[in-house]
Amino acid sequence: MTVLAYLLELIDIKSVLLFLSIFLLLFDYIKSKPPKDFPPGPRSLPFIGHLHHLRDFSKAHLQFAKFAEEYGQIFSIRLFGARLVVLNGHKxxxxxxVNQGENFADRPSIPLFADIVGDKGxxxxxxxxxxxxxxxALHTLRNFGLGKRSLEPSILQECRYLNEAFSNEQGKSFNPQWLINNAVSNIISVLVFGDRFEYTNDDFQSLLKNINAAIILEADIWAQLYNMFPWLLRRVPGPHRKLLSIWDKVITFVRGKIEDHQTDYDPSDPRDYIDCFLGEMEKWKDDDAAGFNLENLCYCTLDLFVAGTxxxxxxLYWGLLYMIKYPEIQRKVQEEIDRVVGSSRQPSVADRENMPYTDAVIHETQxxxxxxxxxxxxxASKDTQVGDYIIPKGTMVMGTLNSILFDEMEWETPYTFNPGHFLDAEGKFxxxxxxxxxxxxxxxxxxxQLARMELFLFLTSLLQRFSFSAPDGVEPSLDAKAGSTQAPKPYRLCATSR
Ligand code: HEM
Structure with a gap:
């Protein structure tokens, strides 16, 4: 009998497993022990941390609000295999x-996103x-009109196309989701790709639907598992594969656009962001670290296109839902449009300062x-003292917007849709x-700047031309659907010409 066989006879498999489990538990305990003066938080489970509380990641903010009640405005949890500090409330x-902004300007590397875009873009x-x-990016978008009036005609033209598409529905009930999605996407598409896409372009519609599907999958439990055990999930099948394959398709689409630009690029006449970037690559060719290369062009364009759409x-999709849910508010916006803009011309950004009620409704929608x-x-890029706590360098931090936008210290009626939040006693914004x-x-x-301009022009143009209502017998629901951004559940409306 060999020595190994003899040893194996002595050690039975159960003991090995027991020893291994104790070793792993001990390792996890030591690894997850919080440092001195670290924000408190709920007890976590070995290995998965607090994942069991966040199976539906799209509702994570509701769970965080509960934790904040129990552990205070600054608390910590274990997520993605690391410690995360959650900050709550405006102050x-x-x-x-802002006050300690210098120490919190960096992004963490989250495995799922790191596998899709790396640290680029x-x-x-x-x-x-x-x-x-x-x-x-800011400089280039500004040159093409972001924050200036020169972008306005292009948005107004898109508003006309969108109005026409709504009008084609002839007052019957329809889901406006994909038309709005396409119209909004066309604004950033003109800025980065130099082109808009027809609402009847099936390839583009399918791309938008894919991005939408990816956003739903990003809040799925599989995505959270991927972030926790990337070494394992990279090797096994599951819905996370679909997510990766969708982003692959979107990246291929962007690469295709860049290649098209390279074939007819004229340095003396840059048409859009991609052309400007191609020009910049020449200027920065001796400074690799600045990221002016084709690979980074792809990821920067992807970021602008997706974030901008x-x-x-x-x-806007929420905005129209609020209009059918609260017809009285819709009527007041229309009265203001009629008074300030009338019906013979399109609204313009310059009208906004004379339209405090509409402005307040758009702010309240957001x-x-x-x-x-x-x-x-x-x-955190440095150890930083926040209140009574120390946030060590390398800790992931989330300043939740939900806790600010519904902060009871800041809003009179946080849980009610109330444009009055943005109006003074005289009705001024x-x-x-x-x-x-x-x-x-x-x-x-x-x-x-771009988003604010788009929201104002799209919403006022639509309400100038149409009255929106829920289909007969339907009570609009304000429930959000699952996803990494919070969107309404698909709904239908009727757009009646005014
Ligand atoms: C209603 C519309 C929009 C909302 C609510 C919104 C919200 C946000 C938020 C909350 C962030 C994260 C900021 C942070 O980390 O503190 C962000 C970042 C970003 N947004 Fe927007 N956004 C909107 C529209 C747009 C548009 C139209 C574009 C395209 C031009 C855009 C491009 C970006 C980019 C590139 C970043 C990353 C900035 C960075 O990391 O330096 N967003 N946005």
Whole structure:
């Protein structure tokens, strides 16, 4: 009998498993032991941390609100195999994101997204490359009219196409989701690709539907498992494969657009973001770290295209739902449109300052719609004292927007759709510091100006031409569907010409 066979006879399989389990539990316990002065939090389970509380990630903000009641405005949980500090309420998030913003400007690496885009693009990159890319993107979009009036005609033209498509429904009930999605996507598409896409373009519609499906899958338990055990999930089949394959398709679409641009690129006449980037690559060829290369062009374009489509369309989709849910509010917006704009011309951004009620309704739509309840994650780049706690370097931090947009210290009736939140006693528009759907600090949304312009022009143009109502006998539901952004469940409406 060999020595090995003799040993194997001595050790039975049960003992080996028991020893292994104790070893792994001990390892997990030591690894997850919080450092000194770390924010408190609920007890976690070995290996999976708090995943059992967050099976439906799209409802994570509701669970976080409960934890905040029990553990305070700054608490911690274990997620994605790491410790995460969750910040709640306007005061706390502002303290960290703005006052201590320098230490919280970076993004963490989340396995699922790291496998899709790496640390490239605008959303996931950090440091020097992120700074250069963010500056260049803002500068280029501004040159093409973002925040200026020159973009307005292009949005107004899209509003006309959208009105026409709604009119083709002849007052019958329909789901406006894909038309709005396509119309909104066309604005960012013109800026980055130089082209819009017809609403009848099946390939483009299918791309938009795929992105939508990916957003639902991102909140699925499989995506959370992927982030927790990437080494395993990369090797096994499951719904997460569909998610990866969708992003692969979208990336291929963007690459195709870049290749088309390369074939007829004229440096003296840049048509859009892609052309400007191609021009910039020449200037930065001796500075690799700035990220002006074809690979990064693909991911930056992808970020602008997806972030610029999904968010604004979801807000508009909520907006029309609120209009059919609250017809009295819709009527008041229409009265203001009729008084300030009339019916013989299209609305313009310049009208906004004379339309406080409409402006308040759009702000309230963004507050109540709360489309990115958790915000995007950041990471501490230095040990930082926040209140009584220390957040160590490398800790993932989430300043939840839900806790700000529904902060009981900031809003008179947080859980009611109430445009009065943004109106003073004389009916004039009033700004609210806690109105932060675009977040704040160094990573504040790059497309805020564009989104605000689109929301105003699309919504006023639609309400100028149509009255919206729920189909007969249907009570509109404000329930959100699952997904990494919070969108309404698909609904139908009737658009009656005015
Ligand atoms: C209603 C519309 C929109 C909302 C509510 C929204 C919201 C947000 C939020 C909450 C963030 C994360 C900020 C943070 O980490 O603190 C963000 C980032 C970002 N948004 Fe938006 N967004 C909207 C529209 C747009 C549009 C139209 C674009 C395209 C131009 C865009 C491009 C981006 C980009 C590129 C980032 C990443 C910025 C960075 O990491 O430096 N967004 N947005």
């Amino acid at each position: 706390v998030v502002r303290e960290v994101y 605008l959303v996931a990159s950090n440091g020097y490359a992120w700074k250069q890319q963010r500056r260049f 999904e968010t604004t369309y979801t807000t 507050r109540f719609g709360d489309i990115i309840p958790l915000n995007l994650a950041r990471i 009033r700004r609210k510091e806690a109105f932060l759907p675009f977040s704040m600090g160094k990573r504040v949304c790059l497309g805020e």
